[in-house]
Amino acid sequence: MSEENEKKRRTRRTQIxxxxxxLKAVEELIEEVGFRNVTLTGVAERARIEPAVFYRRYANLDELFDHYTHKYDYWLANLAEQMPKNLNEEDTLKWVLQNLIQALWNNKGMQQLLIWELSDDNPITRRTAGLREMINDSLIQLLEQKFKESNLDINPIAATIISGIYYLVLHRKRSLFCRVDFNTRDGKERLKTGIEQLATLLFNYTSQQVENQRIADRLRAQGVSEEIIASCVFQK
Known part of the structure; x- marks a missing residue:
């Protein structure tokens, strides 16, 4: 096909x-090579358009990236909407974390966005990371409320769990991690089981702390000394 005929064929498409x-071209390229390696020429070739056509829509590649990444603005919120109703706090945390693993596992675009946020500081990565933090806020507030009577600082604990999930999903094709091959079905299930066990440990620990405090308060009301309370209730 001649260059002239190729141009005519391209003009048959509607603007939509x-x-x-x-958008399909940039998505495919991002999934294949990551944000940092996508070029305007590559997008134009994949989309079968001339650079001039691209520039009629976007000022530059960053503007296209900004438009594209909006599809992930409410990624976690959309995930949360699928959560069953009437779950208690422990089951809510387990559901969110296990489904975070599942949703991220095969979402190459979201994986590449997380990698880009780590490697590049720019207005787009600051926006996407900041918005994700805002959307996470309702879950964090729920955890803060649940753990406020314990001595656990749940915010950095939750941050460690969530970031650990991000890292293990992103790293799984590189090598084993702690002697687990997370790039297998068994490794994935072990990760989900381990996260569930960790959530159970957190809530059991907190429940025991709260119960110990109630026992201590009753003993104080009966005049029992702090020394005895400490040795009987809070001994390690």
Whole structure:
């Protein structure tokens, strides 16, 4: 096909179709090579458009990235909408964390966005990371309320769990981690089971602390000394 005929063939697409092809092209390239390695030329070739057509829509590649990444703005919120109703706090945490693993596992675009946020500081990565933090806020507030009577600082604990999930999903094709091959079905199930066990430990520990405090308060009301209370209730 001649260059002239190729140009004619391209013009048959509607503006909506061209926009769809551009977004599809950038998505495919991001999943294949990551944000940092996508080029405007690559997008134009994949979408079968001339650079001039691209520039009529976007000022530059960053503007296209900004438009594209909005699809992930409410990724976690959309996940939370699927959560069953009337779960208690412990089951809510387990459900969110296990489904975070499941949702991220095969979502190459979201994986590449997390990698980009780590490697590049720019207005887009600051926006996407900041918005995700805002969306996470309701879960964090729930945990803060649940653990406020314990001596656990749940915020950095939750941050460690969530970031650990991110890292293990992103790293799983590179090598074993703690002698577990997370790039297998068995490794994935072990991760989900381990996260569930960790959540159980956190809630059991907190429940025991709260119960110990109630026992101590009753003993104080009966005039029992702090020394005896400490040795009988809070001894390690």
């Amino acid at each position: 179709a061209i926009e769809r092809d551009v």
